[in-house]
Structures are given as C-alpha cells and as structure tokens.
Amino acid sequence: MKILVCISNVPDTTTKITFTNDNTQFNTAGVTFIVNPYDEIALSRAIELCAGGKGTVTVINVGESATEPTIRKALAIGADDAVRIDAAPRDAYFTAFQIAEYAKEGNFDMILTGRESIDYNGAQVAAMVGGFLDIPSVSIIKKLDYDGTTATLEREIEGGKEVVTVTGKFVASCAEGVAAPTIPTMRGIMSARSKPLVVVAAQPIEEVIKVVQFETPPARGTVKLIPAEEAANLISLLHTEAKVI
Amino acid sequence: MSVLVYVEQVEGKFKKSVFEAVSYAKAIADKTGTSLTAVSIGNVADNELQELGKYGAAKVLNVASAELKNFVNQAYAAVIAEAAQKEGAEIVVLSNSFSGKGLAPRVAVKLKAGLVDGAIELPQLDGGKFLVKKGAFSGKAFAVTELVSANKVIALNPNAFGVKESAVTASIEAFSPAVQPTDLTAIVKEIVRATDKVSLPDAELVVSAGRGLKGPENWGMIEELAGLLGAATACSKPVSDADWRPHSEHVGQTGIAISPNLYIAIGISGAIQHLAGVSSSKVIVVINKDPEAPFFKVADYGIVGDAFEVVPKLIEALKAHQA
Numbered sequence: 001m002k003i004l005v006c007i008s009n010v011p012d013t014t015t016k017i018t019f020t021n022d023n024t025q026f027n028t029a030g031v032t033f034i035v036n037p038y039d040e041i042a043l044s045r046a047i048e049l050c051a052g053g054k055g056t057v058t059v060i061n062v063g064e065s066a067t068e069p070t071i072r073k074a075l076a077i078g079a080d081d082a083v084r085i086d087a088a089p090r091d092a093y094f095t096a097f098q099i100a101e102y103a104k105e106g107n108f109d110m111i112l113t114g115r116e117s118i119d120y121n122g123a124q125v126a127a128m129v130g131g132f133l134d135i136p137s138v139s140i141i142k143k144l145d146y147d148g149t150t151a152t153l154e155r156e157i158e159g160g161k162e163v164v165t166v167t168g169k170f171v172a173s174c175a176e177g178v179a180a181p182t183i184p185t186m187r188g189i190m191s192a193r194s195k196p197l198v199v200v201a202a203q204p205i206e207e208v209i210k211v212v213q214f215e216t217p218p219a220r221g222t223v224k225l226i227p228a229e230e231a232a233n234l235i236s237l238l239h240t241e242a243k244v245i
Numbered sequence: 246m247s248v249l250v251y252v253e254q255v256e257g258k259f260k261k262s263v264f265e266a267v268s269y270a271k272a273i274a275d276k277t278g279t280s281l282t283a284v285s286i287g288n289v290a291d292n293e294l295q296e297l298g299k300y301g302a303a304k305v306l307n308v309a310s311a312e313l314k315n316f317v318n319q320a321y322a323a324v325i326a327e328a329a330q331k332e333g334a335e336i337v338v339l340s341n342s343f344s345g346k347g348l349a350p351r352v353a354v355k356l357k358a359g360l361v362d363g364a365i366e367l368p369q370l371d372g373g374k375f376l377v378k379k380g381a382f383s384g385k386a387f388a389v390t391e392l393v394s395a396n397k398v399i400a401l402n403p404n405a406f407g408v409k410e411s412a413v414t415a416s417i418e419a420f421s422p423a424v425q426p427t428d429l430t431a432i433v434k435e436i437v438r439a440t441d442k443v444s445l446p447d448a449e450l451v452v453s454a455g456r457g458l459k460g461p462e463n464w465g466m467i468e469e470l471a472g473l474l475g476a477a478t479a480c481s482k483p484v485s486d487a488d489w490r491p492h493s494e495h496v497g498q499t500g501i502a503i504s505p506n507l508y509i510a511i512g513i514s515g516a517i518q519h520l521a522g523v524s525s526s527k528v529i530v531v532i533n534k535d536p537e538a539p540f541f542k543v544a545d546y547g548i549v550g551d552a553f554e555v556v557p558k559l560i561e562a563l564k565a566h567q568a
Contacts, residue, residue, distance in 0.1 A: 163434045
C-alpha cells in the first residue's frame with residue numbers, strides 16, 4: 001500500500017496575524033511555522049494504516065526551501081519519505097495541480113490531506129487533486145478504514161454523518177476523529193534527518209485567482225457587563241437591544 | 246450568459262442557506278446584467294423547486310435521476326459543470342456547506358475556474374476586476390481575492406448574506422446530463438441525521454460551553470438553554486478532546502468556524518484558537534466566573550458569575566419571555 005499525504009506549512013496557531021507590503025503579504029517575521037494541524041491528523045492515520053510493514057507513507061509539500069523543517073517534522077512523526085515541489089504555493093488550484101502531477105506517476109492507493117489549512121482555510125486542495133486526477137474525493141471525513149481494496153469513510157454532514165465506500169484510488173480530506181495526532185519520538189526525530197527528501201520542479205499552470213489585499217477585522221466594542229444576580233436582564237437585552245432573539 | 250446557482254437539497258427540501266445562496270447569486274446576476282438559473286440534483290417536488298423563484302431564480306434545471314439520489318462529489322460536480330456550460334454561465338454559486346466544500350473545488354477544476362470559498366460579501370466589480378472577500382487565518386483576517394479566470398466559482402458562507410426576496414416565477418426544466426459510470430464509484434452506504442438538532446455550521450444561534458462545566462453530566466442545562474432558543478450546541482477543544490462532547494461540536498481554529506447572529510460562551514476562557522473560530526459572530530455573550538478571562542475582551546455582553554447559578558436564571562427568564 002502506498003499513501004501520499006499532503007502537508008501545508010502554516011503559522012503556529014498562537015501567531016498574531018499581521019501583514020506587510022501595504023497589506024498584500026502575510027508578515028512572516030518572527031513567525032514559527034508548523035505542520036498544518038489537520039494534515040497531522042491525515043498523516044497519523046496514514047502511518048497507522050501502514051504500520052507493521054503494510055505500506056509506505058510519502059509526504060508532499062508545495063513550498064520553497066524554507067518549508068523543509070516542517071517536512072522534516074512530518075518525517076519525524078513517521079512518514080517514510082518526502083517530496084517538495086519547489087514553488088511558492090500561490091493558491092489551492094496551483095498547489096493541487098502540482099500534487100496531482102506528481103501523484104500521476106506515483107501509483108498511490110490513496111491521497112490524504114487535512115480538511116483545510118489554518119492559514120487560507122480553503123478546504124479546496126483534496127477535492128481539486130481528485131478533480132485533476134479524475135478520481136473520487138471525499139471531503140471532511142471523521143473516520144477512515146481500509147481493507148486493501150475498499151475504503152470506508154465517514155463524512156461529516158450538517159447534523160449528522162454519511163458513510164461512503166470507495167473501491168480504487170481516492171482522495172480524502174481528514175478532520176478530527178480520523179486519528180489522534182502523533183507526537184514524534186526521539187528516535188523519529190533522529191531518523192528524520194536521514195530519510196529521503198526529493199525536490200521536484202513545479203509545472204506551469206494558468207493563474208485563476210490572486211489575493212489583492214488582506215484586512216484585519218475591526219476591533220469589537222467594549223463589553224456590557226451585567227451583574228450575575230441580574231442575569232435575567234440579558235434575555236431582554238438580546239431581544240430589545242441586540243435584536244438577535 | 247447567466248449566473249448558475251447549485252441548490253443543495255436535504256431529503257427533498259431546501260434549507261435557509263440555499264435561499265441565501267440563491268439571493269446572493271441573484272444579486273450577482275443583477276450586478277452583471279444577466280439572469281439566474283438554479284440547478285437541483287435529487288428528488289425535489291415541483292412546489293419546492295418553485296420556492297427558488299421567490300429569491301430570483303428564473304429557471305430551474307431539475308436533475309431527478311435515481312442514480313444521483315445521493316450526493317456523490319464527482320458526479321455532482323460533472324452535472325453542475327455541464328449545466329454551467331449549457332447555460333453559458335461564467336459564474337457558479339454554491340453554499341459553503343460540508344457538501345459544498347467538497348463540490349466547489351471539483352467544479353472549479355472542471356471549468357478551469359478560480360474559486361473563492363467561504364465568501365462573506367457580494368463581489369466588487371472594480372475597474373474590470375472581480376473581487377470577492379473571504380475569511381482567512383481562521384477568522385483572524387480577511388482576504389480580498391481577485392478571480393482572474395473567465396469562469397468563476399463562489400461558495401457562500403452561511404449567515405453571510407441573508408435571504409432577499411426577489412419574486413419571479415421559476416420555469417422548471419428537466420435536465421438529463423451525461424453521467425459517466427466512473428463518476429459514481431463512491432457509494433453512499435448510510436446517512437445518519439439527528440433531525441431534532443439544529444445544525445451547527447449554519448445555525449443562527451449557538452450556545453457553547455467549555456471546561457467550566459466541570460463534566461459531561463452538566464450539559465443538561467446547556468441543552469435546555471439551546472432548546473429554548475432554538476440554538477445549536479457547541480463546545481471548546483478541551484471538551485471535545487476529553488470526549489465530553491462529540492468532535493462535530495468543537496468550534497475554533499481546529500474545529501468548525503462559525504458565524505452565527507448570537508454566540509453564547511459559557512465557561513470558556515477564550516484562548517486565541519477558540520476566538521479565531523467564533524470571532525465572526527455578530528453578537529457574543531460570555532459567561533465566566535473569571536473576570537480576567539480573555540473572552541470578555543471581544544464580548545458584546547458579559548456576566549461574571551458561576552455558570553451553575555447564571556444559566557438556570559437565563560432559562561427561567563427565557564421561559565418567562567416566551568410565555
């Protein structure tokens with residue numbers, strides 16, 4: 001079994017988000033980058049499925065050389081080898097196309113991603129990879145089992161879940177529940193240094209979208225405090241003042 | 246030329262988020278001087294399809310094929326792309342629902358289109374540019390994006406635009422797209438839906454609780470408050486990590502990002518990761534016994550007090566209000 005896991009290099013969840021260059025670029029100064037938390041879930045499940053010599057896990061990242069520490073972290077978690085497509089991931093369409101081009105040659109049984117990245121929150125790459133490869137994709141799954149030929153996936157839907165089976169190659173984006181993120185062991189960290197990390201050139205594709213400006217949300221007003229003993233007043237305030245109930 | 250909106254049905258009915266998407270697509274059609282066509286896939290009765298006219302869909306393409314009864318991403322994307330080509334639609338609008346998140350990217354690939362997912366405003370047509378705003382960095386920022394491709398796909402966030410009536414009479418047209426068997430290899434085996442619960446992602450009102458509740462056995466009052474309000478229930482990450490509540494209720498940076506009209510946070514301190522997922526809420530109420538809880542800094546209304554004393558008072562007041 002061969003599994004390809006797509007990982008994104010994202011700012012740590014505690015990062016204060018600021019922008020430079022007239023609010024057109026994310027300010028990376030002093031920012032710690034991590035493996036996108038959702039991608040860690042996908043990676044952990046892939047490692048579980050391949051445990052005991054059942055298969056190999058390759059991680060792929062579309063990024064410039066600065067993302068290599070993040071890729072090494074994925075290798076420390078337990079991936080067998082890694083690929084970096086040497087380009088800035090300008091948007092999901094570009095990123096998915098690069099992954100699909102690489103995957104075409106790799107004969108992977110499944111391709112996993114996280115449900116979304118915590119920077120651009122696109123939730124697009126998995127389904128776009130499926131689209132470029134013309135294979136099934138299932139987005140936002142909570143559970144993944146695989147018997148060697150057929151995958152059984154639980155997909156989140158509004159107010160419930162859907163169970164889907166797929167036979168043959170597929171792409172899925174993973175959310176909480178699929179696996180618990182794996183903490184790298186010291187042995188994993190040491191062995192990550194010697195695992196293969198191949199760098200591949202990006203393929204050209206037309207530009208379909210670009211970010212022209214970032215904005216930060218306006219500051220909220222000051223809180224109106226209601227004494228605990230007068231808690232009941234909140235209901236009338238929500239009705240008459242805020243007009244939300 | 247027209248705008249196409251995909252209208253997602255649930256058991257033959259359309260939810261409010263669909264009428265929002267139709268209203269939004271109609272506003273784009275008006276802005277660009279074109280008409281609006283809706284495409285529906287699955288078994289939906291004509292009277293339900295007619296409802297779409299209320300919000301501006303002049304034409305409805307109805308795909309009522311048995312093999313497309315259940316949502317299959319690949320096949321539905323092919324149908325929507327074919328409908329767009331049939332109608333000469335350069336702009337396709339969908340709801341940014343769980344299914345929409347899986348569908349919109351595939352439609353974008355089929356149409357070689359740029360996609361804005363989670364749009365929160367109408368597009369700005371600025372000097373020939375087509376600009377759409379969406380949330381980024383898990384609610385900590387917005388990104389204004391330009392769709393530079395000829396075809397464009399937009400997935401609209403729930404509660405972002407509202408429902409706007411624009412009465413026309415919808416003409417319903419049967420549509421039989423060419424579905425390839427290879428598009429139907431993912432098979433839906435089972436659908437489990439809690440019909441008595443308000444769905445969290447598109448809920449207008451949300452009651453959320455955190456570790457301050459001390460244990461899963463204390464959620465009864467949260468459920469009761471949510472029930473009286475007609476609200477969805479949610480929780481913080483530590484609560485879902487401890488299995489007090491299901492992961493599907495976890496809101497925040499690594500859970501679901503929501504944008505309800507009202508978010509009531511009970512016993513949640515307001516870590517940066519939690520705030521990221523809820524900061525788009527129109528009104529935030531925080532109930533916490535710690536006056537220094539960071540959540541109070543972004544709240545509109547706050548009560549410094551013990552949840553076990555405050556929530557029952559709110560329940561009583563709400564019952565009196567509704568009497």
